[in-house]
Amino acid sequence: MKPHSGALGRLATLRLLAQRFAFLSLILASFGLMIVGKADTSLMERLRLGVSDALAPILEVVFRPASTIADVVNGVRELGSLRTDNARLREENARLMHWQTVARHLDTENQALHSQLNFIPDPDPSFITTRVIGDTGGAFVHSMLLNTGSLDGVRKGQAVIAGEVMVGRIAEVGQRSARVLLLTDINSHLPVMLEGSRAKAILTGDNTDRPRLNYLSPNANAAPGDRVVTSGHGGVFPPGMPIGVVSSVQDGVARVEPFVHRHQLEYVTVVDYGLAGILPSDNAGEGREH
């Protein structure tokens, strides 16, 4: 556009200035969001959840065909390995039958001992099983969106499991959607222990698929193959929930291979163990509702 007269030229300059100004204010707004998000997390959380609540139904409808396609592909792939799977499962079944006998025996023994000690059991958990509607990919955050929220009783800090293994914990709850922070996320810290030696540690994600064991006492002697379970410290998760196995120990840093496979998660279970927990935001969240 060539300015034909002075007035037009001035108009064009003004327009350019306005554009520059808008551009700069948008950049400043982005920085402002980052700073506010760092300072006041609850405000940003409410904003986030308002939007993901609105998007949850859309995601659910849009991705249903996608998951059907994935199911069909999986079905075809499974046909190929049917024979080997069957043989493996028979063998495993035989082994598990033996374990079942052992477990029954131990269970009765345990109950007898509990009754002798007047042991107060942990409260019975309640479950909500829900669909994963968003596996939010990306190199920087490991999280998933669920299509249940506070209306269904999901609360912040609750454990999320798939089958019997730990997936992560609820990090944000909206009315109809919730975000799960996976074990591998850089912001995930879980109190765990080695199942064999009962040595305590904190499982810290670092955005790789092998989270590391921090604060493990040096004489704990973690070795590859050791099972890692929740320790129950902090009162958020009950003790003994399986997480993974130690995959490597290098330079005193033990890394854990989680049992959960992120790509296979289609349905997960949010578990309320009725433990109050030490998460301060849990109470704050409840306070807002009353």
Added chain:
Amino acid sequence: MDLWVRHLLPVGLTLALVLMGAMPTHLPGFAEISPQLPLIGVYYWAIYRPELLPASMAFVIGLMNDILLGTPLGVSSLIYILVQGMTMSQRRFFLGKPFMVAWCCFAMVAAGAILLEWALVSMLYDHVVPLTPAVFELLMSVAVYPIFSWLFGRTHAAMLRAE
């Protein structure tokens, strides 16, 4: 009559890419290295139709991306605004150039964007997040660029025919 619908297409398609980024693919190992799809949309439309995807829309798209993915709010917004502004200011260079030029430049722009994202996220988390997944994210984004560029190209051609 449906002029405004056509004019919403660039923003709409780019928002659709944001949603696609949150799709559970159930592919092993894919989630960590899934491409930055909205970046392709922001870049493409900044070259060919900057007035239909202005900086303000890039900001909104970035906001949606952060909200859906769970990255700290403002990170994607800043990156998309910068990509939009930078690309738009150089758009004359691209017009009439072969596809390879746009592709190579996208690789450079995406490298800068993802590196900046990595630095910002590391700063906001007070932790250095690993760079390797970011590099894979970049490679994936560059690899899928031709597909989406082609799709956008077809859309753009249809838009021009209708106008």
